[in-house]
Amino acid sequence: xxxxxxxxxxxxxxxxxxxxxxxxxxxxxxxxxxxxxxxxxxxxxxxxxxxxxxxxxxxxxxxxxxxxxxxxxxxxxxxxxxxxxxxxxxxxxxxxxxxxxxxxxxxxxxxxxxxxxxxxxxxxxxxxxxxxxxxxxxxxxxxxxxxxxxxxxxxxxxxxxxxxxxxxxxxxxxxxxxxxxxxxxxxxxxxxxxxxxxxxxxxxxxxxxxxxxxxxxxxxxxxxxxxxxxxxxxxxxxxxxxxxxxxxxxxxxxxxxxxxxxxxxxxxxxxxxxxxxxxxxxxxxxxxxxxxxxxxxxxxxxxxxxxxxxxxxxxxxxxxxxxxxxxxxxxxxxxxxxxxxxxxxxxxxxxxxxxxxxxxxxxxxxxxxxxxxxxxxxxxxxxxxxxxxxxxxxxxxxxxxx
Ligand code: ACO
Numbered sequence: 080x081x082x083x084x085x086x087x088x089x090x091x092x093x094x095x096x097x098x099x100x101x102x103x104x105x106x107x108x109x110x111x112x113x114x115x116x117x118x119x120x121x122x123x124x125x126x127x128x129x130x131x132x133x134x135x136x137x138x139x140x141x142x143x144x145x146x147x148x149x150x151x152x153x154x155x156x157x158x159x160x161x162x163x164x165x166x167x168x169x170x171x172x173x174x175x176x177x178x179x180x181x182x183x184x185x186x187x188x189x190x191x192x193x194x195x196x197x198x199x200x201x202x203x204x205x206x207x208x209x210x211x212x213x214x215x216x217x218x219x220x221x222x223x224x225x226x227x228x229x230x231x232x233x234x235x236x237x238x239x240x241x242x243x244x245x246x247x248x249x250x251x252x253x254x255x256x257x258x259x260x261x262x263x264x265x266x267x268x269x270x271x272x273x274x275x276x277x278x279x280x281x282x283x284x285x286x287x288x289x290x291x292x293x294x295x296x297x298x299x300x301x302x303x304x305x306x307x308x309x310x311x312x313x314x315x316x317x318x319x320x321x322x323x324x325x326x327x328x329x330x331x332x333x334x335x336x337x338x339x340x341x342x343x344x345x346x347x348x349x350x351x352x353x354x355x356x357x358x359x360x361x362x363x364x365x366x367x368x369x370x371x372x373x374x375x376x377x378x379x380x381x382x383x384x385x386x387x388x389x390x391x392x393x394x395x396x397x398x399x400x401x402x403x404x405x406x407x408x409x410x411x412x413x414x415x416x417x418x419x420x421x422x423x424x425x426x427x428x429x430x431x432x433x434x435x436x437x438x439x440x441x442x443x444x445x446x447x448x449x450x451x452x453x454x455x456x457x458x459x460x461x462x463x464x465x466x467x468x469x470x471x472x473x474x475x476x477x478x479x480x481x
Contacts, residue, residue, distance in 0.1 A: 089140040093464045114362035126453045135277040136246040139444035161242045163219035165432045167197040183436045184314040190224045192307035202301040213302045226253035268383040277367045282445025292446045293453045294461035323435040325357035326421035329390040345405045357418030369416040377419045386426045
């Protein structure tokens with residue numbers, strides 16, 4: 080492309096960077112990521128330490144408000160969340176309108192958008208108090224929607240959970256309490272594994288869905304509308320939808336006789352659209368630190384729960400083969416966060432179609448933090464330019480002469 084054509088009509092120079100591979104869209108103090116060295120930190124704290132020692136709600140506070148909370152701050156946050164955890168009964172009618180076969184990500188994005196109608200005060204966030212209230216409402220109601228999405232899929236009555244439980248345990252109860260049983264017995268292994276997974280997914284700087292949240296939010300469309308858009312962006316198999324696609328791929332390999340080499344061959348064949356799902360990352364070019372933690376965790380969770388999953392062996396085999404294959408080595412393609420997460424979700428009893436919903440649940444605090452930062456920094460509306468490659472001025476022809 081000639082430099083001349085990179086000039087906007089106004090005479091300014093336009094940089095062309097499809098996929099924004101080298102373009103920073105904002106300044107941010109939330110998440111630090113070094114793709115070459117495989118470093119990920121939230122507000123300066125290493126992901127390894129947070130996944131090991133923190134609770135998901137502490138991490139949410141850290142991401143959104145910038146510091147790890149004191150016990151008092153954490154208690155207040157959770158008290159405020161509990162007060163807002165009711166979802167308008169009319170929302171159940173909207174959920175009812177979806178067929179049971181609807182993909183949970185479509186349902187979640189629609190319900191999140193529908194929340195606006197029942198919480199109109201959360202749209203204008205001109206004061207700190209209004210912004211705080213909108214954030215609390217979403218942190219409170221989003222897990223309810225996630226649980227409803229699953230229960231709808233399973234044909235179970237909807238539930239509100241138990242406010243005496245912690246944030247993550249309450250989510251588990253809302254999702255999994257059987258309608259036929261009085262009590263829900265929390266399994267500490269499940270609870271700890273979910274806590275870790277949610278933390279690992281909580282933020283990842285300017286990825287596709289987060290950039291979507293920021294750009295939609297930059298038009299002042301409101302928090303809920305921005306997050307609903309982020310959910311749609313996350314849904315795609317090249318992004319968050321990869322966790323579902325990975326398990327489906329591993330299942331296919333298993334049913335096809337377990338010949339992973341055949342699928343490696345397909346992934347390398349440029350005529351074949353097949354890609355090895357869960358491999359590759361735009362930024363990580365040596366390893367994804369989250370994948371390292373998740374791989375170890377998958378082993379532990381399966382062992383602790385006494386689950387034997389042959390798909391884990393296929394996954395490990397694929398990883399080993401890829402690490403020795405020049406196609407993957409040359410392109411620096413390593414397992415990403417989604418390669419092993421599905422195996423854990425499955426062991427926890429979460430249906431495959433819900434995997435990306437679980438990702439959204441984890442990513443919610445990051446989206447909120449990024450949206451809040453964008454609004455507090457008074458960022459201008461996001462509006463990229465383009466390089467026009469179409470026709471020059473043409474004369475209009477009447478339809479009879481075309
Ligand atoms: N399998 C086979 N080849 C691959 C894969 C893969 N999974 N990923 C990338 N490649 C190849 C490409 O074909 C390309 O090869 P070429 O140079 O010969 O043309 C090269 O590696 C570079 O790939 P790009 O698509 O240009 O890399 P990009 O940074 O645009 O894409 C992405 C990154 C989308 C993650 C890609 O690696 C991919 O599609 N992976 C599979 C889906 C996936 O796991 N997504 C989850 C990402 S993590 C997350 O969002 C939470």
